[in-house]
Amino acid sequence: xxxxxTSEQEMLRDSLGKxxxxxxxxxxxxxxxxxxxxxxxxxxxQLRDMGLLALPFSEIQGxxxxxxxxxxxxxxxxxxxxxIEPYLSSILLGGCALALGGSATSAALEAVxxxxxxxxxxxxxxxxxxxxxxxxxxxxxxxxALRLNGEKRLVLSGAEAGxxxxxxxxxxxxxxxxVDPKAAGVAISGYTTMDGRRAANVRLSGVAVxxxxxxxxxAEAALDGVLQSAQLMLSAEAVGAMHALLEASATYAAxxxxxxxxxxxxxxxxxxxxxxxxxxxxxxxxxxxxTALVExxxxxxxDIALLKAQMGRLGRSVGESAVQIHGGIGMTDELAVGHYxxxxxxxxxxxxxxxxxxxxxxxx
Amino acid sequence: xxxEFGPELEAFRREVAAFLDAAPTPEIREAxxxxxxxxxxxxxxxxxxxxxxxxxxxxxxxPKQYGGTGWSAEQRFIFAEEYWKRDLPPLLPNxxxxxxxxxxEAGSEEQKxxxxxxxxxxxxxWTQGYSEPGAGSDxxxxxxxxxxxxxxxVINGQKIWTTLAHHANRMFMLVRTSSEGKKQQGITFLLLxxxxxxxxxxxxxxxxDGIPEQCEVFFxxxxxxxxxxxxxxxxxxxxxxxxxxxxxxxxxxxxAMYRKLxxxxxxxxxxxxxxxxxxxxxxxxxxxxxxxEAEIASYAAFEKLLLSGxxxxxxxxxxSINKVISSExxxxxxxxxxxxxxxxxLPLQLEALTVGSNVAPLGGDLDLVAMPYYLNSRATxxxxxxxxxxxxxxxxxxxxx
Numbered sequence: 001x002x003x004x005x006t007s008e009q010e011m012l013r014d015s016l017g018k019x020x021x022x023x024x025x026x027x028x029x030x031x032x033x034x035x036x037x038x039x040x041x042x043x044x045x046q047l048r049d050m051g052l053l054a055l056p057f058s059e060i061q062g063x064x065x066x067x068x069x070x071x072x073x074x075x076x077x078x079x080x081x082x083x084i085e086p087y088l089s090s091i092l093l094g095g096c097a098l099a100l101g102g103s104a105t106s107a108a109l110e111a112v113x114x115x116x117x118x119x120x121x122x123x124x125x126x127x128x129x130x131x132x133x134x135x136x137x138x139x140x141x142x143x144x145a146l147r148l149n150g151e152k153r154l155v156l157s158g159a160e161a162g163x164x165x166x167x168x169x170x171x172x173x174x175x176x177x178x179v180d181p182k183a184a185g186v187a188i189s190g191y192t193t194m195d196g197r198r199a200a201n202v203r204l205s206g207v208a209v210x211x212x213x214x215x216x217x218x219a220e221a222a223l224d225g226v227l228q229s230a231q232l233m234l235s236a237e238a239v240g241a242m243h244a245l246l247e248a249s250a251t252y253a254a255x256x257x258x259x260x261x262x263x264x265x266x267x268x269x270x271x272x273x274x275x276x277x278x279x280x281x282x283x284x285x286x287x288x289x290x291t292a293l294v295e296x297x298x299x300x301x302x303d304i305a306l307l308k309a310q311m312g313r314l315g316r317s318v319g320e321s322a323v324q325i326h327g328g329i330g331m332t333d334e335l336a337v338g339h340y341x342x343x344x345x346x347x348x349x350x351x352x353x354x355x356x357x358x359x360x361x362x363x364x
Numbered sequence: 365x366x367x368e369f370g371p372e373l374e375a376f377r378r379e380v381a382a383f384l385d386a387a388p389t390p391e392i393r394e395a396x397x398x399x400x401x402x403x404x405x406x407x408x409x410x411x412x413x414x415x416x417x418x419x420x421x422x423x424x425x426x427p428k429q430y431g432g433t434g435w436s437a438e439q440r441f442i443f444a445e446e447y448w449k450r451d452l453p454p455l456l457p458n459x460x461x462x463x464x465x466x467x468x469e470a471g472s473e474e475q476k477x478x479x480x481x482x483x484x485x486x487x488x489x490w491t492q493g494y495s496e497p498g499a500g501s502d503x504x505x506x507x508x509x510x511x512x513x514x515x516x517x518v519i520n521g522q523k524i525w526t527t528l529a530h531h532a533n534r535m536f537m538l539v540r541t542s543s544e545g546k547k548q549q550g551i552t553f554l555l556l557x558x559x560x561x562x563x564x565x566x567x568x569x570x571x572x573d574g575i576p577e578q579c580e581v582f583f584x585x586x587x588x589x590x591x592x593x594x595x596x597x598x599x600x601x602x603x604x605x606x607x608x609x610x611x612x613x614x615x616x617x618x619x620a621m622y623r624k625l626x627x628x629x630x631x632x633x634x635x636x637x638x639x640x641x642x643x644x645x646x647x648x649x650x651x652x653x654x655x656x657e658a659e660i661a662s663y664a665a666f667e668k669l670l671l672s673g674x675x676x677x678x679x680x681x682x683x684s685i686n687k688v689i690s691s692e693x694x695x696x697x698x699x700x701x702x703x704x705x706x707x708x709x710l711p712l713q714l715e716a717l718t719v720g721s722n723v724a725p726l727g728g729d730l731d732l733v734a735m736p737y738y739l740n741s742r743a744t745x746x747x748x749x750x751x752x753x754x755x756x757x758x759x760x761x762x763x764x765x
Contacts, residue, residue, distance in 0.1 A: 001438070001672040002366045069365050243763075250762035267752075270759035274688075277758055281676065281685050282662040288674070289665030292365035310658040355651055362654030364629065364644075 003288040009073040012050075016074060019046055020081035026336045029084060029196070038160055038198040039085045048115040053091055056229065057099055062110055068232060068294040072287065075236025080244045082339055084196050086118055089156030092233050094119025096226045097165040097176055101215035105178065108163055117162035121226070122152035122179075122202050128349065130356050132167075132174050132220050139168040139175050139209060146214075148177060148185075148207040154350060158200030159190025165215065166204065167223060176219040177209055184208070195342040227351055228304045232294065234347045235304075238311040239280075239287045241340045241347075245322040246276045248337055252326055263325075272321050279314040286310055302361060309357035312348035319344045367668075369438050376439055380446045387415055388452055395719045396451040397729055400736035402744075403577055404453030405719045406489075406531045413455050413486030423460050423484055430468060430476070431484045437671050444616035448623045458527065459483035459490045462607060463536045463555075469606040470553075470595050479534075479555065491559070493523035493537030493581060494604075501753050503538075504547045504601065508583060510539035510554065512597075515590055517541075517554065519583040525747070529566045529579035532559050542598050553600035555592045562586070572739040574714050616671075617690045618664035624697050625660055629653065631730045632704050643704065656700055663689050681761045684754040691744035691751060698741040701734035709735040 005013065023043050032040055047053055055070060057063020071092075078087060095112045098105050098119050111117045123129060125136055137150025148168055158164070164179040164186075181188060185207035190200040216222055250273055253264030263269050290307040293299035319341035323330040330337050348354055369377075388396070392415075395408030416422040424440045426432025435443065447454075464483045467476050482488035499506040508521025519539060529535065535556040542550030559566060563584040568576035595603040632653070633644035643649050666689060670677045679685075702709045708731035716725040716732055725732040745751040 001369065001668060003669050003672055003674050004365070247763045247765055251765040254762075254764045264759070264762075267756070271752070271755040273762055274755035274758035277681070277762060278685050278688055281682075282659075282666055282689065284676065285666035285669045286658075286662045288365070289367070289661075289668060292367045295365050296367055298367065306654070306658050306661055309654065310662055313655070313658070314662075358654035358658065359647060359651045360654065361657050362650030362652065 003285075003292055005069065005073050009070060012070075013073055013077060016050070016052075016077050017081075019043070019050075020077060020083060024081050024083050024085075026082065026339070029082060032084070033192075033196050038157070043083075044085050044115050047085060047087070048113075052087070053095075053115055054113040056092060056096055057109065057113065061099055061106060062113060063099075068229070068299075069291050071229065071233055072236040072291045075233045076240035076243075076287075078233075079237030079240025079242075079343070082196075082241070082244075082336065082343060086157045086160070086198070088230060088233055088237075089120055089197075090118040090161070092230045093121035093123075093156060093226065094161060094163065094165060096229065097121045097223070098163060098178070098215070100176060100219065100222050100226070101178065104212065105215065108178075112163070118157045118160050119163040119165065120155050120157045120161035120200075122155040122158065122164055122166045123223075123227075124154045124350065125150070125152060127153075128353055128356070130352065132223070133169075135167060135169050135174065137166065137168040137204065139170040139177060139214075142206070146209040146211070148179065148204045148209055150204050152202040152204070154193075155188075155200045155202050157198055158202055159188050160198055164202070166202075167219070170217065173218045174220040174223065175217050176215040176223060178213045178215055179204070179207060179209070193346060195346040196339065197346070224301055228294075228299075228301055231304050231308045231351050232291065234351065235287055235290075235307050235311040238315040238344055238347045239283050241344055242276075242280050242283055242315055242318045245318050245337065245340050246273075246280050248340075249273060249276060249322045249325045256327075269325060272325060276318050276321050279318050283311060283314045283318075305352070305357040306361045308352065309354045309361065312344075312354035312357075315344035316348060369442065373438060373442060377442050377446060380443050383419060383421075384446055384450050384452065387419065388412060388450070389415075391719060392453065393451070395453040398717050398719055398733065399453045400573060400575075400717070400733050401577060401740040402454070403456060403527055406456075406528060408719045409453045409456060410486050410489065412453060416455065417485045422455065422486065423464070425461070426464065426484070427468070430464075430480050441616045441667075441671055445619040448619035451623065454620075455486075456489060456528070458492055459488065462492060463490050466536075466603070466607045467594070470603045472594075475555065475594065482534075488534050489528065489532045490534045490536055491526045491529040491532035491579070491581075493526050493529075493535050493556075495525040496522055497524055501750050504551065506538055506540060506551065508537070508539050510541050510552060510588075512541070512590065513587075516587045517552075517590055517592070519554075519586040519588065522580060522582050524569075524578075524580040526566075526579045526581050527577060529559065529581055530568050530576065535559050535581070536594075538600050538604060541600075548601040550598050551600040551604075552597050553594040553603040554588065555594060556588055557592070561588065572742065573736040574712060575717075575736065575740075577740070615667055615686055615690070617694075618660060618667050621660045621663065621693060621697055624701065625653075625657055627730055628656075628697075628700050628704055631728065635704060635706075649703075652703075653700065656696055659693055659696060663693055679761070681758045684749075684757045687748060688745075688751050688754050688758070694744050695738075695741050698734070698738040701730060702738045705731045705734040709738075 054063040055066035059065045112119045139148050164181050166177045166179050185205045187203040188200045193199050253269050256263050290303050322337050326337050391408050392412045395405040423432040424435050428434035496506050510517035510519045537554050538551050541552040563586040565582040567580050569578045570576050635643040637643040637646045708727040711726050715721050716723040
C-alpha cells in the first residue's frame, strides 16, 4: 500500500506551488475579479506551458495521459490557493466531454489544450443534477432536423466558452452534443458565481443539430466518467481549501488576543480547532484512498459519490468553524477565509449535492 | 499509488480465513454475536484466547521473542479484517495490549519471565487499577497510597473502573508513594499477583447496560512485596507512559465497523418503515446510512494511511485523532443500530444476552445487542483519556504559520 505522490508529482507540485504563490496570491485574485476579469491570461498560459492543460487527455489525442493522482496532486493546490483559472470548466468538464467525440473533435480539442479557446459542459439543470434519466433537455427529430430543447444551469465558463458540449436525452439514451454558442436558439446569460468564477445559464430553444455534432449517441457511461473525474478534482480542491483554513485559523487563534490572552488558549476555540484538524485528516485520507482506488482501476461511481459527499460535509464544517474563529474579521470580503468557505460551498452544491450522493451511497 | 497488500499476503489471508472458519466453537461464536462492548463475554473469550494461543496467534502485535506472531502491520490488518467478518469476540485487551507490552518496555527480566507467558496463554487476566473516584482525566491526582514497610508495600485507598476485576486473578496499578514535588513524580507502578489479598475487596458496578463490567476495588492495609514494582519507586508515571509507544500506528478498527454496517443494512432491508415499505428504502434512512458509511470509509482510509506509513502518521497528534474518530464512530454506529431496532431495542434481555443461557431473544440478533451496545459505547469517549482531553492534546500541535 502506498498513498504518497511520486517524486515527479512532488516536483510538479513544488513548481506549481511557487507559481501560485507568485502569481495567484489572494490580493492578485481579488484585483483581477474587481477589474472584471474571469481569470489571468498570463497564469493560464503558464499552466499551458507546464503541460497542465493537456494533462488529462490521452496521448493519441495529443495529451499527456495523466492519472487520477496527477489530477489530485494539482487539485489540492488549486484549492489551497483559491485559483480561479478555468481548469475544471474548460479542461476537466468541457475538454474531457469534447474529447469523447474522438477524431471528429480533435481540432477543437487541440485549441482547448493550447488555451486558445475555452470549452464548457452544459449539464446541470433545475436546482442541480441527479440521475441522468431525469435530465429535461431533449434532442429530438423535428421534421427534417434534429433539435435541442432545454435549459441548462451553472454552465461553468459558459459565457466565455467557444465550444459548448450539451447533455440531452435522445429517446432512451443520453447523448452528448457539440453546440456553437452563437447558433440560433442558444441564449446564454453569463454571471459571476459567489466564489468568483464565471458561469452561465443556457437556454436551448429548438437549436438545430447536425448528425456530425453528436459526439456520442449513448453517452451515459462516458459522461459519468467525465463527471467522476471532475468530482475527484473538486474533492481535491476542497481538501486543499480545508488545510488552508486550518492553518489560517490556528495562526489567527495563536495571535489574536482577547481578555489579555490568545483566543486559542480558550478550550472552546482549541476544541473547535482540534475538530478542524480531525476533519482535515479524515478528508485527506479519504481523498488519497479514493484516488488510489481510481488509479488502480478499482474505483466506482459509488466511491466517488461517497468522497464528494464527505468533502461537502467536512469542508462545510471546517469553513464555518474558520469564519467563527476569525470572528468579525472573518465576515469581511477582504479576508481570504470567507472566500475559501464560498469555494467549499460551491464544491458542495455542484455535480450532485451532498444529500444526493449520500442517499445514493445509503441505497446500497 | 497502490491499495494492494501484495500477492504474497493473499496466501496469508487464505490461511487465516481457513483457521477462523474452523476453530471457534459454537459457544465462542455465540459470544461474538453477543459482544456489546470492547470487552467480550469473559469465560467464552478466555476459551477462545487459549485456542488462538495454541495456534500461536493470540498476540498478533507482540514480537516473536515473547511468543508473538511477528506479523507485519499489513498481516495484522488482514487478520483483523478476517476476524471481524466472522463476528468473533475480540480478545480482552488488558493483558495483550496493555500490561504485556508495558512489561516488555519497562519490566525486569524476571518480571517478563514470570508474567508474559500467562498473559500470552490466557491463563491470567489482568485488571487495570488506574482511575480513582478523585482521579479520572486528572489521573496524576491519584491518592491510593503504598507505604514501604520492610520488604513490602502497604496499600490503602480505592480504585475504580477496574474492568472485569471480579474475574481477574491479577492486577496492575498505580499508587502514590510520595506527595513531594509534582504530583506525577510520586507515583509507582505495581503488579499484584493476586486479587484476593487480605484487605482487598472487589465490588462490581452495574453499568447503564445492566451488566457488571466495571468494578471498584478497596484496599485496607493490603500488603504486597516490593518486588511487585515495575521501574523505580516514584517513577510509575513514566513507566505507564512507556505503553504509549505501543499504541502508535497499526490500529485496525474499521473492519468491525464495516461488519456492523453490513448487518444494519441487511436488517433494514427487511424491517418495515413506519411510512410503509421497508426501512432500507426510506429516503431519510438511506441518506443517514450513506453518511454513516462515508464516516466509516473515512476512518478506514485514515487507518490505511497510518498503516502504510504515509507522512501524516508522523504527526504527534495522530494517536489522539485516531482515538477521537474511532470512539465517536463507534457511538454513531450504535445509534444507527438502535434506530433500526426501534421499539424492539427496548426489552431488557440480560438473560438472552448471556452466553449459554439458551434463552431465545425477542426479535433478532441486532435487536438483542443494539441497546446494550449503544449504552456501553457511551464509555468510548470517556475511557482511555476523555475525548475532551484528546482534543486538548490535538490542539497543542496545530499547523501555525
